[in-house]
Structures are given as C-alpha cells and as structure tokens.
Amino acid sequence: MFRITIASNDLPKFIANRLSDLFTNFIAPVLLCLTLAILLLSKIFKSKPSRKVFLLDFACYKPPASQMWSKELTMERARHHFTNLSEEALLFMEKILEKSGIGPSTYLPDAFRSEPPNECMEEVRKESEMVIFGAVDDILAKTGVKGKDIGIVIVNCCIFNTVPSLSAMIINRYKLGDKVVSYSLSGMGCSAGLAAIGLAKQLLQVHRNSYALVVSTENITGNRYLGKDRSMILINCLFRVGGAAVLLSNKPSDRHAAKYQLIHAVHTNTAASDLSYNCISSAEDAEGLVGVAITKSLMPVAIKTIEANLTTLGHLVLPISEKILFIANYIARHFNLEKIKPYVPDFMKAIDHIVTHVGGQPVLDEVERNLKLSKKDMEASRMTLYRFGNTSSSSVWYGLAYTEAKGRIKKGDRVWQIAFGSGFKCNSLVMKAMRDVDLEEKNPWSDEIDGFPVAVMSSDGTFPFDFKPSK
Secondary structure, eight states: OOOOOOOOOGGHHHHHHHHHHHHIIHHHHHOOOHHHHHHHHHHHHOOOSOOOOOEEEEEEOOGGGGGOHHHHHHHHHHHHHOOTTHHHHHHHHHHHHHSSSOOEEEEEEGGGGOOOOOOOOOHEEEEEEHHHHHHHHHOOOOOOOOGGEEOOOOEEESSSOSSSSSHHHHHHTTTTOOOOEEEEEEEGGGGHHHHHHHHHHHEEEEEETTTEEEEEOOOOOOOOOOOHHHHHHHHHHHBBOOOOEEEOOOOOEGGTSSSEEEEEEEEEOOOTHHHHHHEEEEEEEETTOEEEEEEEHHHHHHHHHHHHHHHHHHHHHHOHHHHHHHHHHHHHHHHSOOOOOOOOOOOOGSSEEEEEOOOOHHHHHHHHHHHOOOOTTEEEEEHHHHOOOOGGGGGHHHHHHHHHHHHOOTTTTTTEEEEEEEEEEEEEEEEEEEEOTTOOOOTTTTTTGGSSOOOOOTTOOOOSSOOOOOO
C-alpha cells in the first residue's frame, strides 16, 4: 500500500489537477458523445416545412445613365450646395468617398441635379415609383406572372414611410385583387430585404397556391443630411439609388420554372441591448437637422450579432466534421483546457456562393477576415459596392445578379445571402439552385459583366484581386 503525503499548501493545486484530469479523461469525451448524439438525432427528426417555397426570379433596377454620379461630381456639388460645411468637413467627406470602395458610375436621383436641389415630396415619390415600378415591371416580364395572380405583397424601405403605403402603391399600379395580403416594413435597415423574404416564406406556409412579391428599396431624395455632424455625413457618402423585386411561389407546378428553392431563413435581433439599439439611429444634430447617426460601437455590435446568426445557421448547414471541430474548440476554451483561438467554421464547405450586404469597404474587409473568406468569395459583394454603391437592403440581389451574370450558378449550388443593419439585426438566407442560370439572362450587369472584376483598393491599402489597377 502506498501513502500519498500532500502538504496543506499544495492541496488546492492537487485537487485542481485531479479535477482537470477527470474532465479531460472522462467528462469531456462524454460531453462530446452526447453532443454527437444530439446532432444525429436532430438530423434524423428535424421538422420540415409543409410547403416548399421557390424563388421564380428576381429583378434589380438599373437607373438611366443620366443619373450616374462620379465621386468628383459628388464633391463638386457638396462644395457648391453645402455652404455651411467647413473645409475640414468637406475633406472628411472626400476621404470617406476615397476609401469607400464605391466606383465612378453609381446613381443618385435627378432631384440632386436641380439648381437648387429639389427634395420636395413630389420628387421623393417620383424616385420611389421609378425604382419600385421599374423592378416590378421587369420581374413580371421575366416570369410571365400577372399582377392579379399575386396574393402577397411585401415592401421594405427603411426611412421613407408614406401614406398610402408603398405596398398600396404597388396594389394600385398593378390593380391587384382586393384579397391581396400586404405589408410595408420600415425602419428595419439594410437587413430588411432578407427579413421580408423570411416573412413571405412563413406566409406561404399558410396561403396555398400563392405568389408572393417582395420589393426591397431605399429612398435617397428625401433623406440627404444637410448638416455637419460627421457621424451623419457618412450616409451621404455611401448610399445610392437602387431596388429589387423578388417573386416567390409555393405552387408545386413552379418547381421546374424556378431559379432557386428557399432552404433556410435565419433571423437574429439584438435590439434588447442598448448598445445595439443605439448604434444606428435617426436623430437631430445640434442645429436641429435630421439625419441618421452611426456610432463607433457599430463594428463590434455588428460582429457580435453576425456571430450569433452564424451559430444558428451553422447548426443548420455545416457538415458534421465542422460541428465537431467547433464544439471541441468551444469546450477547450470554455474550461481553459488549452489557450487557443476560437475556431471559425468553414462555411464554404456547405455553401457554394456567398453574397454579403455591401455596407462599405471596411465592413466587407471585416466580414472577409472574420469568416476567413477568400478574395474570390468576396468578389460579387466588392464589385456590387464598386458599381452600384450601397443600395441598402437590395444590395444582396445585385450581388447575386453579378454571380449569375458570370455564369457561375449551377444546378444544385447553394447560395448564402447575409445582410445586417440597424436594430441591430442580421439575416441569412440559404437557397438551392434549381437549374443552371443562363449566362445571357438579362440583369443589371449583362452589358458590362466582361469588364469585371476591377481592382479596388481595400481599406488596408491592398488590392483584393491578383492584378494591378490599370493606369
């Protein structure tokens, strides 16, 4: 028989070592086995929606060439009309534009070209009608669906909220039936487009044999900030005219005509946190001028919210191998067994194409870094920002249109769209391609896709693609 003698001052260390050995040799393996069992059971018994939802097609509005604005023209007009701005504030605008990732051919409304700029309600409505009707006309023409056959209409526009509503504007224009179900979503930021798709997906579980029209847009004319608060000037620099219309169906007969089938819609909302709630907000500046303020807490709030969204999404889409690595890493870090960095799952093992919201160049850089995405993965989003600017909630559709125009969507491919915005919210949509997408299909990139990608400098001063910019 052996006797172990332990000094009283070594007892806590001895107990800690024995507990650590117990966890490593017994508890951790048991927890891992239980986790695997839960994953397998959830895979076997997970509930499936009663009705499949198909995305027949989508259309992105492309404004006329007369509305193109270069960064130089933007600054020229700012110096001419924003006479209350100091030279320091103007230089700040110029610096933001230079590092924004926005190219020389984005679009701003006709009202800004007037002398002086005309931002009356008539012009505000004119912009919304131009974008919304342009996108809806295109989607109806592409699918051949008649307005009278649409049973659900959802429109999202963050800041412009009018009476009658934007959804009523569509119902009136296309003479939809009196039983149409309609919703107008406002104040929900750049993630609202995918939230609207999620809402339509749920409604199509209830309304049989229906079409749902989802329109995502933003209004620029009535929301230009005229003051000198730097936190509000950012909006003037980044946002541009744009919008998209998406047509969904739960009719089994539409399966073969559809481009995509909706697989997962994941919504994360952290507005219960004051920091999240206040990071982007409408407010008056010190002079009483209304604008949208962006605080310095935006980036950490966005990262935290995106991480929460990815945790839920990962459970739905990641292969078992990635889930095991993630759980093992979490256990090791949680119980301080090893000093290691958090494991970032490789979502591209479950996804073929990713399109992120194009908030701005620094935002895209952070998404790329945190998700460990390749330059190729980010191409569609970076080129969307360059060509069309930040079109708010519709930007993910311009990005998908880019991928389609490049002829990269093949039958069975999984597409992941992710958007984030005020609240703070993050929404993910995963779809499966039902067919190869024709390279020649009309979309906003059709007549210029061969000129992309172009070299765009990242916020760190490097170029995302393997070639130098032309002189």
